[in-house]
Amino acid sequence: MEWQQQQQQQIQNQQQIIHHLQNPEDGIGNGNGGLYVKVMTDEQMELLRRQIAVYATICEQLVEMHKAVTAQQDLTGMRLGNFYCDPFMASGGHKITARQRWTPTPVQLQMLERIFEEGTGTPCKQKIKEITMELTQHGQISETNVYNWFQNRRARSKRKQSVPAQNNGESEAEPEVESPRDEKTKPEDIMSLDNSAPRAENMYLQSPELGFGNFDW
Amino acid sequence: MEWQQQQQQQIQNQQQIIHHLQNPEDGIGNGNGGLYVKVMTDEQMELLRRQIAVYATICEQLVEMHKAVTAQQDLTGMRLGNFYCDPFMASGGHKITARQRWTPTPVQLQMLERIFEEGTGTPCKQKIKEITMELTQHGQISETNVYNWFQNRRARSKRKQSVPAQNNGESEAEPEVESPRDEKTKPEDIMSLDNSAPRAENMYLQSPELGFGNFDW
DNA sequence: GATTTATGAATGAAGG
DNA sequence: CCTTCATTCATAAATC
Numbered sequence: 001m002e003w004q005q006q007q008q009q010q011i012q013n014q015q016q017i018i019h020h021l022q023n024p025e026d027g028i029g030n031g032n033g034g035l036y037v038k039v040m041t042d043e044q045m046e047l048l049r050r051q052i053a054v055y056a057t058i059c060e061q062l063v064e065m066h067k068a069v070t071a072q073q074d075l076t077g078m079r080l081g082n083f084y085c086d087p088f089m090a091s092g093g094h095k096i097t098a099r100q101r102w103t104p105t106p107v108q109l110q111m112l113e114r115i116f117e118e119g120t121g122t123p124c125k126q127k128i129k130e131i132t133m134e135l136t137q138h139g140q141i142s143e144t145n146v147y148n149w150f151q152n153r154r155a156r157s158k159r160k161q162s163v164p165a166q167n168n169g170e171s172e173a174e175p176e177v178e179s180p181r182d183e184k185t186k187p188e189d190i191m192s193l194d195n196s197a198p199r200a201e202n203m204y205l206q207s208p209e210l211g212f213g214n215f216d217w
Numbered sequence: 218m219e220w221q222q223q224q225q226q227q228i229q230n231q232q233q234i235i236h237h238l239q240n241p242e243d244g245i246g247n248g249n250g251g252l253y254v255k256v257m258t259d260e261q262m263e264l265l266r267r268q269i270a271v272y273a274t275i276c277e278q279l280v281e282m283h284k285a286v287t288a289q290q291d292l293t294g295m296r297l298g299n300f301y302c303d304p305f306m307a308s309g310g311h312k313i314t315a316r317q318r319w320t321p322t323p324v325q326l327q328m329l330e331r332i333f334e335e336g337t338g339t340p341c342k343q344k345i346k347e348i349t350m351e352l353t354q355h356g357q358i359s360e361t362n363v364y365n366w367f368q369n370r371r372a373r374s375k376r377k378q379s380v381p382a383q384n385n386g387e388s389e390a391e392p393e394v395e396s397p398r399d400e401k402t403k404p405e406d407i408m409s410l411d412n413s414a415p416r417a418e419n420m421y422l423q424s425p426e427l428g429f430g431n432f433d434w
Numbered sequence: 435g436a437t438t439t440a441t442g443a444a445t446g447a448a449g450g
Numbered sequence: 451c452c453t454t455c456a457t458t459c460a461t462a463a464a465t466c
Contacts, residue, residue: 101442101461125453148443155456156441318446318457365447372452373445 104149105139112146116153123150321366322356329363333370340367 104112115123115131123131128150132143321329332340332348340348340363349360 103442103462145442149441151455152441152443159456320446320458362446366445368451369445369447375452 102141102145104141104145107138108135108141111135111138112149112153116150123147319358319362321358321362324355325352325358328352328355329366329370333367340364 111134112131123146128143128146132141132146135141135146328351329348337344345360345363345367349358349363352358352363
């Protein structure tokens with residue numbers, strides 16, 4: 001891959017990164033001194049280096065990306081420019097900063113509900129398009145929004161019915177485990193350490209004995 | 218750094234990380250101010266989040282190792298709650314009693330993305346096997362998982378291409394967000410190659426100099 | 435304004 | 451391959 005050939009010139013970056021790793025100001029832990037000590041064998045270090053190279057690439061590209069955009073913001077069109085600078089957008093009661101997730105306007109919601117109850121059990125693609133077209137008259141919306149809405153709506157309805165019957169005696173009773181190297185399946189315990197990662201993802205560590213000699217990533 | 222305020226919202230963690238990314242003291246670039254403004258769309262942010270998760274894994278493992286080494290006399294006490302608290306774990310265990318669906322580890326995801334972008338558009342049966350073999354080194358995975366992943370990945374990519382600029386009409390003219398996270402706005406053109414590392418061309422960012430830095434995300 | 439809830443969105447898997 | 455479903459995640463909105 002590309003990053004492999006960039007590897008060499010990034011070794012220093014990696015070291016820098018490692019420095020950050022071992023000095024996470026946000027409190028990942030490790031509050032003692034002696035941070036720069038080598039805690040791995042050369043072989044392990046090499047493996048780690050390769051892994052980190054990926055990150056180094058990301059880092060570099062992030063910067064590149066930033067520069068590129070700063071330089072050619074006009075290329076992406078004014079889509080960014082005329083974003084939500086408009087203070088008059090009070091229509092529909094949306095917030096100006098509602099930029100993350102679509103929220104149906106009351107009118108839209110009403111229409112959606114009506115269609116849903118109409119029993120058109122299967123909102124096929126064509127239907128979705130139509131609905132979207134219509135709802136668009138009442139506020140920003142996309143087909144995906146409509147699609148998702150129906151999906152969620154149905155799932156919700158369905159689940160509502162099974163919930164009350166749920167508390168029979170755990171016939172299945174599977175208090176057991178998370179996945180072997182549980183990723184996000186594990187319910188968030190007390191994250192005593194800082195989660196410097198998206199939910200830390202509960203990475204897979206080796207077996208508890210943690211022989212340093214054999215981690216294979 | 219007021220955003221250091223603990224909120225368990227991973228976006229903030231991302232910001233922290235991005236802050237580091239954009240402040241590589243070794244001079245990778247970007248010497249201006251306004252460092253932690255949002256420069257990506259949410260979708261892109263999500264992509265980056267995954268990437269960072271890989272790094273986070275390394276990070277945490279490094280910290281763990283460091284702690285383990287510097288406190289070797291108490292290896293057995295290293296069992297922090299959030300780490301490997303599962304007794305059933307076996308390092309390459311293929312046995313998963315979970316009825317929960319597979320979730321790729323950050324590392325796996327990265328590898329998959331890389332392979333995906335590599336262009337082998339059709340992961341044939343044999344290829345699947347190979348990939349599975351390799352990914353197994355990084356976590357529990359099956360061929361079906363791999364197969365499904367590729368199928369979904371492809372379908373998803375394809376769908377993203379159609380961005381019906383249908384929101385014309387707009388009688389109410391809701392000057393809201395251009396893309397309420399509708400997942401289709403990403404210009405996934407020909408150069409959508411490097412997915413494992415977000416590249417500039419995939420990212421239309423917002424410039425810090427644009428003035429409307431009133432993000433509140 | 436911190437916590438909880440409701441719900442839009444993402445995604446692994448199944449069906450066809 | 452394409453569509454659909456089930457589950458989970460993230461966050462706007464509601465609540466305290």
